[in-house]
Amino acid sequence: MTRKNPSAQSYTTPVLYRQAEKSDLDAICALIQAAVRAMEARGIFQWDGIYPARADFLADIQKQQLSVGTVGGDIVVVYAVNDECDAEYRNGTWHCPDGGFRVIHRLCVHPAYWNRGIAKSALARIERELQDTKVGSVRLDVFGGNPAALSLYLHAGYKIVGFADWRMGRFHLMEKLL
Numbered sequence: 001m002t003r004k005n006p007s008a009q010s011y012t013t014p015v016l017y018r019q020a021e022k023s024d025l026d027a028i029c030a031l032i033q034a035a036v037r038a039m040e041a042r043g044i045f046q047w048d049g050i051y052p053a054r055a056d057f058l059a060d061i062q063k064q065q066l067s068v069g070t071v072g073g074d075i076v077v078v079y080a081v082n083d084e085c086d087a088e089y090r091n092g093t094w095h096c097p098d099g100g101f102r103v104i105h106r107l108c109v110h111p112a113y114w115n116r117g118i119a120k121s122a123l124a125r126i127e128r129e130l131q132d133t134k135v136g137s138v139r140l141d142v143f144g145g146n147p148a149a150l151s152l153y154l155h156a157g158y159k160i161v162g163f164a165d166w167r168m169g170r171f172h173l174m175e176k177l178l
Contacts, residue, residue: 013071015118017125020057020066020078027075028057028068031110038111039146046143046168052106060105069122071113077122079107081130085139088164092173095161096137101175102130104140119149123156131178138178141171 020028036047060066060080069077085103094101104126109118130138141164142149150172158174165171 015069015071015076015121017067017069017122019064020061020068022058022061024068024075025054025057025061028066028078029054031075031078032057032106032108034111035108038114044143044146046146048168050167056106069118075110076113077107077109077118079122079126080105081126086164086166088166089139089141089173091164092139092162092175094137094139094175095159095177096175100136101139102135102137104138107140114148119152120156123152127176127178135178138176140174142174143168144170144172 032047032052039046057066057078057080060082063082065082066078066080068075081102081104083099083102084105089103104123107119107122109122127138138158140153140158142153144150144163153174153176156176158176160172161175162173163170164173
């Protein structure tokens with residue numbers, strides 16, 4: 001992937017969203033690797049070489065559950081949305097009945113595009129699409145040691161409903177009613 005100069009991109013440059021394709025896998029994995037390095041440089045150790053893995057994104061693509069956002073042809077954000085969640089989600093005190101929710105997984109912005117409102121925009125897009133399907137709530141988990149991600153979701157109206165302890169540490173289980 002040829003990276004254009006992101007500093008030359010305007011904050012108002014629109015992100016074009018589409019369903020991810022198998023041909024996007026290398027760019028998606030490069031985005032994740034860049035994000036992991038940038039997070040680790042800030043003392044945030046939520047992801048590593050085990051998770052998320054190429055196989056996770058390939059499975060999302062095969063199920064048609066993975067979306068990407070591009071700026072100038074470069075993939076700058078990726079996320080999956082489905083109704084799947086780990087058993088640890090039972091630790092949440094959820095407000096929406098079972099089956100009336102969707103879960104956001106692996107929402108990630110390339111670090112060259114951090115602090116431009118792209119994650120906020122992607123989150124708003126996800127919520128708009130889900131409102132059109134009459135889903136009652138959106139669920140997700142966020143690493144407790146990632147203050148930027150936690151702030152994003154809290155400011156967007158997500159509420160902490162429980163916790164899950166995974167290999168990398170404690171994660172907040174969150175939900176937003178639509």
